[in-house]
Amino acid sequence: MISLLSRASLRYLTRHPAQLVLAILGVAVGVAVVVGIDTAAASARRSFELATRAISGDATHVVRGTPSVPESVYTALALEPHRPPAAPIVQRSLALVEPRSRTLDLLGVDPFAEGPFRSYTSGGAGFDGAALLRGDGAWLSAATATELGIELGDELVFLVGSQRRSLRLAGMVEPSTELARSALSDVVLVDIATAQSLLGTRGELSRIDLVLPTEPTALAESTARLSRLLPESCVIEPASRRSETLAGMTRAFDINLRALGFLALLVGVFLVYNTMTFAVVQRRPLWGTLRSIGATRGELFRRVCAEALAIGLTGTVLGLGLGLLLAQALVKLVTQTINDLYYVVSVRELSLEPAVFAEAAALGIGATLLGALFPALDAMRTAPRAILDRAAGEARLRSRIGVLALAGFLAAALSILLLRASGDNLPLGFAALFLMLFSAALLVPGATSLACRVVAPLAGLAAGSLGRIATRGITSHLARSSVAIAALAIALSATAGMGILVDSFRATVVKWLDTTLVADVYISSPSTFSNRESALLSAQLVERMSADSRVIGTTSFRDIDLELAAGDKVFATAAALHPKSRDAYRFLEGDPAVIWPAFTTRDTLIVSESLARHRSLSPGSTLEVRTREGVRPFEVLGVFRDYWSDQGWAMLARETWLRNWGDERISALGLFLAPGADVDATIASLRAAVPSGEIVKVRSGTELEAASMEIFDRTFSVTRVLRLLAGVVAILGVVGALLAMELEREREMGVLRAIGLSPAGLKRVVLGQTGLLGALAGLFAVPIGIAVALVLILVINARSFGWTLDIQISPRVLLETFALALGSALIAGAYPAWRMARLSPAQTLRGE
Amino acid sequence: MTENRPQPVARLRGVTKSYVEVDRTREVLHGIDLELARGEFAVLVGRSGSGKSSLIHVLSGIDLPSSGHVELFGEDMSRASEERRTDVRRRRIGLVFQFFNLLPTLTIEENLLLPLELCGKLDAAGRRRALELLDAVGLSAMRTKFPDRLSGGEQQRAAVARALVHDPELVLADEPTGNLDDHNARAVLGLFSRLLRPSGKTLLMVTHSAEAEAIGDRVFELHDGRIAPRARSQSK
Ligand SMILES: Nc1ncnc2c1ncn2[C@@H]1O[C@H](COP(=O)(O)OP(=O)(O)OP(=O)(O)O)[C@@H](O)[C@H]1O
């Protein structure tokens, strides 16, 4: 038996279905965005972990080397009397080009050493280790083979550097657990010798897997003993180190994604607050009546909270479902970005983590209750005589405008203080950003009433009493109208801020590419950035390309991973720079006149801005780098502007690289043509000169720039989607708010109609009012949006990626924001306008 | 237009009004026939719930009859378009409602000026008339206040003033003295007589008070949804 009070609530809610549906949708979309983003990011993370675990198996430690581990190290280990279980591994991410293009992890193993490490490579489940030894056979999981549509004996063609190399499918692995099956979906197993010959790295290992004792003293003892057997270029490290480093790379990316999710939820909270405020204010006479017939304050408070809870629960359940759908779409965008920028990962299925669901549910319900708190307090404080005093709540807000504005200024000051005081801390940066948005929301009522004071006389002049009715309607319902304006302004300013960030970023990168890509033609292997280690060009190719008569100069790059003494690695490029290429570098720190002479002659390097920020490097500091001859200090000469990677990278001279590592191969080549040479014709003949069996990209600077911008735009596609969602939530919110506000004025509109205002005139009044509301929101969104953009560019971007961007505020973004505000407000006004114009005035003029 | 025979200002023929409720329709007015002649003061009485307000709404054109005809100034309103009805109302009719009359976002004076603005008569003469009317109902001092600062009676007086400001030919007033003390009620009734009588305007007023009833030339009673003329009560 439900109480009469509950029944009254229920009837109220069902009699205002539009409001109810919008509130539920608002919560649902907010929750869905959080679930969607977290699930997508978690699925990418989980797939990566699974793949890593499947590949490293039960190894506790690994031996790594720079640039690789010589096979002799494994032989030396094998001769050791107390040797621990050890297995040599050759591993590399390769681009499969046939039968279909896709990235696979090539894993070369020694089947006889595999026993203690990986169950699927050591017999069992239909796998015959000895068979692996025979010839050029590759093994795939049965599911992957089916996906690729190949059968035993079929050919798999890979791109190794610039060359096509093929393997035959010799067998299929049937992993016994679901976990292993999904982890192995991107692995192609081969014998270690096959791997070496395929990659052209005979005598080299990627690593040696070890199982060391877990007991600390025994571990220390055996690590020390084994270390003595290793050359200077090799180290022993925990097996988990590498995956931790990789996972750490995406940290900033993850945090940014989550912040976007929170933004959507924040707008959702506004929405609920909005709805609940309406629901309470509309029923003020009811609260008064209830109080006068004996309901307690507590009962009213609980009533409002219970309603909010019902909305929150429904919205949350709906949001969890929607979130999964969203995750399906987002996971593609997220993995695309990770693949473009960080490491190779492919996601088979969404990993549904209870923690994500619990968090999202708690956020959804918590946010709803938070949104309902003030309205509930308001209902509770309703005096019994409020039956007769409909304006009480509004009067209270009007008297509080000053206090709110003061609080707003304080919050703004606090957020600036927090921005300054929080150093390089990214979450605190976001906290400050949200605080700033909150302060803006507090300032909206004051700004609105101020603006209306200015607009009212103008509206009066332009449209007479009807103009006055439209403007004054906003101020006299300030409690409601300012919430709607604030919600719309905040959501739009956040999207405008992101728009400005992306614009500025894009403009900066375009300009930078223009100055950086000075060579006429670029030649590189077609692999992605995350696949850079395998992107080597063959010597024959390099020779043929540079031999063209039109080529008068070259710049060459060799991508490498520098192993640091601390155990982690840094992306680097060994470059032989043409003078024109040199001149294209813009140094933020360091003097080119000092840098270039020292660059080729000593063990020095220059670092990109991001790397400098992440590792606090500046001219004069050193990086301890593991070379062929052991750890050596490399001096940092300068910091240059760069936008290739948010991890940052170092550049050293080719001479320095050869001195310390001695590997001649290069990964990319820039050609400078003789003045007057036809670039397109040259490219055509260079393409024709590519040795058969090799695949390379020969591109003009313009083409390379376009390709780079394509990756750039893809990276921001997640942002675009989320921006759109935040916008959708905001529009839902403002539609709901205005709908309720206008519907509440039905009676007033009835009077207008009765004394002779035509239906068309009435529509103009309603649309004029919502239009004004939207225009105000748009007006406020512009400065707030610029402030958000500044924080995003100068603080958030700098902290997460370490880039200096040229700020570019295009009028287009601002106009778009304003138009969106106005447009959504007019859409919001359309229904009430239509409905009220149709309604018989008599209907609205009935008594209470 | 020449008037060769006296045309009624308003004529109802066989007007019925039903309201649709959740599970049934209920007829509140059953076949009302009524004529209001030019210059006539008519009073409508009846028990609460008898349909008086419904009749006023139908007559003024803010609601449509379920069947029958409503003719105003010789024009069949039940056939006219919404726009047409609105136009007739704004120029020729003054309305006082039983409950909610004033626009909360306009001051008292602005509320009075609104009908003038709507029918394009917002000129100096109109403004003067508004001020005179405010004075006549004793609200000069309240001019710049918003309705929510006025008492119920003050609001009602302002509504009466607004119904008269654009010099309408027909005034329909639903309990205009319901909230007023004797003194103010008399002032409002006096206003009707003073402003409407000399220029031959027509009034239909719903009331429960005997004193108000007294200014009527004719009194009708609504009973069970039917209308009947009533013998004048003795009070005079
Ligand atoms: N919109 C409506 N829907 C359903 N029934 C209605 C509606 N409006 C009026 N009624 C019903 O019609 C009847 C007449 O109402 P009306 O307001 O015309 O009475 P009234 O004579 O003006 O009463 P009072 O003297 O109390 O003002 C009432 O019984 C009322 O319940």
Ligand SMILES: [Mg+2]
């Ligand atoms: Mg009535």
